[in-house]
Amino acid sequence: MTLLAFIIGVVFLAAAVFFVVGLHLMRTPRTARRGNLISAGGMITAVGATLVYAITLSHSHSLGWIALTSGVIVGGTFGVVRSRSVKMTDIPQLVSLFNAVGGGAAAAIAFADFLGRDVSAGLTPSTSVPVVLDVIIGSVSLSGSLIAAGKLQGVIPGQPIQFPGARVVNVVVVLVALGAGGAMIAQPTSWPMLLVVLVASLLFGVLMVLPIGGADAPVVVSLLNAFTGLAVAMAGFVIDNQSMIIAGALVGAAGTILTLQMAKAMNRSVLTIMLGGFGTGDSGSVALGATVTANVREVTADDVGLQLAYARHVIIVPGFGLAASQAQHEVAGLAKLLTDHGIDVKYAIHPVAGRMPGHMNVLLAEANVPYSQMLQLEEANPAFDTCDVALVVGANDVTNPAARRPGNAVSGMPILDVDHATSVVVVKRSMSPGYAGIPNELFSAPQTGMLFDDAKKALGDITLAVKQYVTT
Amino acid sequence: MTETLFSNLAIFVLSLLVGFEVISKIPSTLHTPMMSGANAIHGVVIAGAVAVAAAADTPAGYILTFIAALFASANVFGGYVVTDRMLRMFTPAAARPSTPVAATTPATTMSGKTS
Structure with a gap:
C-alpha cells in the first residue's frame, strides 16, 4: 500500500463517519438539518478523495474529464433546479426520480468498468459477480423508480396495470436476466451478454412496478431506495471504493427498514404489495x-x-x-x-x-x-x-x-x-x-x-x- | 485480491448493521426527510463516475461516463438540496421569515437555500 492509498483510505473512513453521524442526527428535528449538512460534508470528502486518487493514477484522456464535467453540470443543474421548485406535496415522486438516476448511474459505472477491462484472460468472480449484480439491481431500480414516480405524479395511471400472462412474462424476463448474468460470471468475455442483462433488468423493473397500485407506490419507492443503495455498494466493490460500499450499505439498510415499517403501518406484507393488484377500490x-x-x-x-x-x-x-x-x-x-x-x-x-x-x-x-x-x-x-x-x-x-x-x-x-x-x-x-x-x-x-x-x-x-x- | 474482497465484504456487512441500528432510532415524523437524506447519500455513486472518467479511453467509455456523471450529479445535488429545504421547515418558525397563512402557495413560500 502506497502512502497515497493509505491517506485515501483514511479519508474514506472519515467520510463514512460523517455519513453515520449525519444520519444519526436526523433523529430529532432540532439536529436533523445539521445532520444533513454533515452528511453533505462526508460526500464532499469522499468525492474529493476519489478525485485526487483518479487524477494521480490517470493516464489522462481529456475527453473522459470533459464527459464527466459536462455530465455534472447538466445533471447538477437539473437536480438543484427541480429541488428548489418542487411542491412539498410532490416530494415522493422527486425522491423516486433521484433514486432512479442513482441506480442508473451505478449500472452505468459497472458497465463502463467492464468495458475498460482486458477480459481476454477472464475475470475473477470477485469482479464479475459485483458487476453483474450492480447492473441487475441498478437497472431494476432505474426503470422501476421511474414508473413509480410516474404513478405518483399521475403521468401513469395509478391503478394496477395488468395484462394476461403477465406472470409468465415476468418469470421469463427474470430468467433471461439471471441466465445471462450467470453466463457472464462463468465466462466473462463478451459485452453483448452484459447488455442482455441490462435490458432484461430494465424490463423487469417496469413489469415489477406497473401492477402495483398507486397507494402502494410509496412502499415500492422505499424498497427501490434500498435497491439503489445496494447497487451503489456493488459499484463500490467493482471499482474498489470503500466510501461507496459503506454509503450504499447504509442506504440499503435504511430503505429496508422503512419498507418494512411502512408495510406494517398499512397492514400489508411486502410480498402482497409486490404481487400487486391492490388499490383499485372496486370491491x-x-x-x-x-x-x-x-x-x-x-x-x-x-x-x-x-x-x-x-x-x-x-x-x-x-x-x-x-x-x-x-x-x-x-x-x-x-x-x-x-x-x-x-x-x-x-x-x-x-x-x-x-x-x-x-x-x-x-x-x-x-x-x-x-x-x-x-x-x-x-x-x-x-x-x-x-x-x-x-x-x-x-x-x-x-x-x-x-x-x-x-x-x-x-x-x-x-x-x-x-x-x-x-x-x-x-x-x-x-x-x-x-x-x-x-x-x-x-x-x-x-x-x-x-x-x-x-x-x-x-x-x-x-x-x-x-x-x-x-x-x- | 481475495484479501481486498474480504475486507470490503466485512465493511459492507458492518455498514449494513450500523445502518439498521441508526435508522431504527429515527421517529416516523422524520421519515420523509430521512429517506430523502439517505437518497442523497447514495449519490456518492458520483465518486464512481469520477473513477470511470479517469479510466475512459473509448467512445463507449466516454458516453457511459457522461451518463453516469449526469445521473449521479442529479442524485447528489438534488438530494441534498431538497432534504435541506424540508429540514429547514422543521426549525422553529421564529428563526424564519413568517409566512402569511392560508394564502401562499408552497412553491413561493420556500425558495432554495437562503435563510
Missing part, C-alpha cells in the same frame, strides 16, 4: 352496505365552526385528502385561530399519512405548524379520550374502528382512536371507501358528523364560521 363499493350509509349524519361548515369555537381540546387528523387538495396552509390557519382563542389544538399523525411516511409532518411544517403540536400515533391515542372535537380531514382507513376486530381487511392495522373523542367531524368528499375497500364504521358512529366537501374549501368555510363565533 369496496359492493361492500358499502345500506346500514352504513343510512346512519350517516351530515353537518354544515357552520355547525362545525360552532362546535370548534366552544371546544377546549381539539385534535386534527390530517390524511391523504388534505395533501391531495394542498390544504396544509388552511388547516394551519384554522388551528392558529383556535389556539389564539385559548383552545388546545394538536395534530394526530398516522405513520403513513400523506403519500409516504412522515410526509404529512413535512407538509404541516411547511405551513409553520410547531413540531410540538404533532403527535405520533402512540402519543395521540390517549389524547383522544379527553378530546372534545376530533376533526378528520381526508383520512379514512387509519381511523376505522373495525381494525380492532378480527376478520376484515383492516384487522390488526394500527389506527388512531378517533372514535374515543366526544364529538367527531369528518371532512371528506364522498362516502367512498379508502384503499382497504371497506366502509369506515367511524363515519356512521352516533357522535360523528360528515362534512362532504373538498378539504381546502371546507377548511376555509370552517375558519370563517369559527371567526363569527369567537369574535362576537
Whole structure:
C-alpha cells in the first residue's frame, strides 16, 4: 500500500463517519438539518478523495474529464433546479426520480468498468459477480423508480396495470436476466451478454412496478431506495471504493427498514404489495352496505365552526385528502385561530399519512405548524379520550374502528382512536371507501358528523364560521 | 485480491448493521426527510463516475461516463438540496421569515437555500 492509498483510505473512513453521524442526527428535528449538512460534508470528502486518487493514477484522456464535467453540470443543474421548485406535496415522486438516476448511474459505472477491462484472460468472480449484480439491481431500480414516480405524479395511471400472462412474462424476463448474468460470471468475455442483462433488468423493473397500485407506490419507492443503495455498494466493490460500499450499505439498510415499517403501518406484507393488484377500490363499493350509509349524519361548515369555537381540546387528523387538495396552509390557519382563542389544538399523525411516511409532518411544517403540536400515533391515542372535537380531514382507513376486530381487511392495522373523542367531524368528499375497500364504521358512529366537501374549501368555510363565533 | 474482497465484504456487512441500528432510532415524523437524506447519500455513486472518467479511453467509455456523471450529479445535488429545504421547515418558525397563512402557495413560500 502506497502512502497515497493509505491517506485515501483514511479519508474514506472519515467520510463514512460523517455519513453515520449525519444520519444519526436526523433523529430529532432540532439536529436533523445539521445532520444533513454533515452528511453533505462526508460526500464532499469522499468525492474529493476519489478525485485526487483518479487524477494521480490517470493516464489522462481529456475527453473522459470533459464527459464527466459536462455530465455534472447538466445533471447538477437539473437536480438543484427541480429541488428548489418542487411542491412539498410532490416530494415522493422527486425522491423516486433521484433514486432512479442513482441506480442508473451505478449500472452505468459497472458497465463502463467492464468495458475498460482486458477480459481476454477472464475475470475473477470477485469482479464479475459485483458487476453483474450492480447492473441487475441498478437497472431494476432505474426503470422501476421511474414508473413509480410516474404513478405518483399521475403521468401513469395509478391503478394496477395488468395484462394476461403477465406472470409468465415476468418469470421469463427474470430468467433471461439471471441466465445471462450467470453466463457472464462463468465466462466473462463478451459485452453483448452484459447488455442482455441490462435490458432484461430494465424490463423487469417496469413489469415489477406497473401492477402495483398507486397507494402502494410509496412502499415500492422505499424498497427501490434500498435497491439503489445496494447497487451503489456493488459499484463500490467493482471499482474498489470503500466510501461507496459503506454509503450504499447504509442506504440499503435504511430503505429496508422503512419498507418494512411502512408495510406494517398499512397492514400489508411486502410480498402482497409486490404481487400487486391492490388499490383499485372496486370491491369496496359492493361492500358499502345500506346500514352504513343510512346512519350517516351530515353537518354544515357552520355547525362545525360552532362546535370548534366552544371546544377546549381539539385534535386534527390530517390524511391523504388534505395533501391531495394542498390544504396544509388552511388547516394551519384554522388551528392558529383556535389556539389564539385559548383552545388546545394538536395534530394526530398516522405513520403513513400523506403519500409516504412522515410526509404529512413535512407538509404541516411547511405551513409553520410547531413540531410540538404533532403527535405520533402512540402519543395521540390517549389524547383522544379527553378530546372534545376530533376533526378528520381526508383520512379514512387509519381511523376505522373495525381494525380492532378480527376478520376484515383492516384487522390488526394500527389506527388512531378517533372514535374515543366526544364529538367527531369528518371532512371528506364522498362516502367512498379508502384503499382497504371497506366502509369506515367511524363515519356512521352516533357522535360523528360528515362534512362532504373538498378539504381546502371546507377548511376555509370552517375558519370563517369559527371567526363569527369567537369574535362576537 | 481475495484479501481486498474480504475486507470490503466485512465493511459492507458492518455498514449494513450500523445502518439498521441508526435508522431504527429515527421517529416516523422524520421519515420523509430521512429517506430523502439517505437518497442523497447514495449519490456518492458520483465518486464512481469520477473513477470511470479517469479510466475512459473509448467512445463507449466516454458516453457511459457522461451518463453516469449526469445521473449521479442529479442524485447528489438534488438530494441534498431538497432534504435541506424540508429540514429547514422543521426549525422553529421564529428563526424564519413568517409566512402569511392560508394564502401562499408552497412553491413561493420556500425558495432554495437562503435563510
